[in-house]
Amino acid sequence: MSSGRPLEWPAPIGRVTARSRTRVWRRVWARRFGALLLAVAVVLLAATAYRITTRKYYLFLNDYMRRARQLTPAVTGSPTHVFFLLTDHFEPDWDADRVENWAERSNRRHALATLTGSDEDDMNAEVSSSGRVRVRWLSAAATYTLWIPPDADGRYVLARNLRPGGPEVAVRLAVGRTVTGRITDAARFERLDVHANGPGWTLNGTIKDGTFTLVGVPEATGTITAQGNVGGDGWIGTAPIKPDASPTIALKREGPHAFREPGSESLPEDGLTK
DSSP: OOOSSOOOOOOOHHHHHHHHHHHHHHHHHHHHHHHHHHHHHHHHHHHHHHHHHHTTGGGTHHHHHHHHHSOOOOOOSSOOOOOOOOOOOOOOTTOHHHHHTHHHHHHTTTOEEEEEETTSOEEEEEOOTTSOOOOOSOOTTOOEEEEEOOOTTOEEEEEEEEOSSSSOOOOOOEEOEEEEEEETTGGGOSEEEEEEEETTEEEEOEEETTEEEEEEEOSSOOEEEEEEEETTEEEEEEEEOOTTOOOEEOOEEEEEOOOOOTTOOOOOTTSOOO
């Protein structure tokens, strides 16, 4: 018997299978994408928690969030104060030598270099933070000796026969010797000083309980000079620098004068320079 409707053939089996597979793969990729988003969210939350803990944001985070939710009414009729905060920070720039020598360069930033010429003209210049010394108005016909006093570790610079002009000259720090000795009858002096000097260089030492110490003495000949003061009278004694020697210096009375610092010039009684 016919119902009057055309016969409907069933859909092909292959088409139904293709649609089913497409839906399955859509669900699989949706689950994978959702799992990826969840993993990213977990990583971000873990990183945020790590930063809050390591940088101690938790000390002010609650107050900050509470303050952020409060609306601050606009203030009118009064001046607005703007504060500027300028800070500096350390830039190692992935340079290990820069990091290791940072403290050394900082300590030597204000070191003074002395340039002694063959014409007996001395000039002082400041050592920059990068370790450079620039001196102008030098005589083209003269040769110079560069001296940078030793640091706490006894490292100094002593370079001779330098000429102005031409390319930049590179010099290296050298480690000097430590010379110790004693001052005879040191307890009687009201004030004591010791320094050493040689061709193109000079450095100050320290004295404790009659024993003096000179750190960073260059490998060169020189003289150790000790000065003392007793009741306005000046006393002085010298000793040559010798390898592996600990000299004993006996001071002799020089005469009535004010105590002089090493390298300073004496002044007349009126206090004016000659």
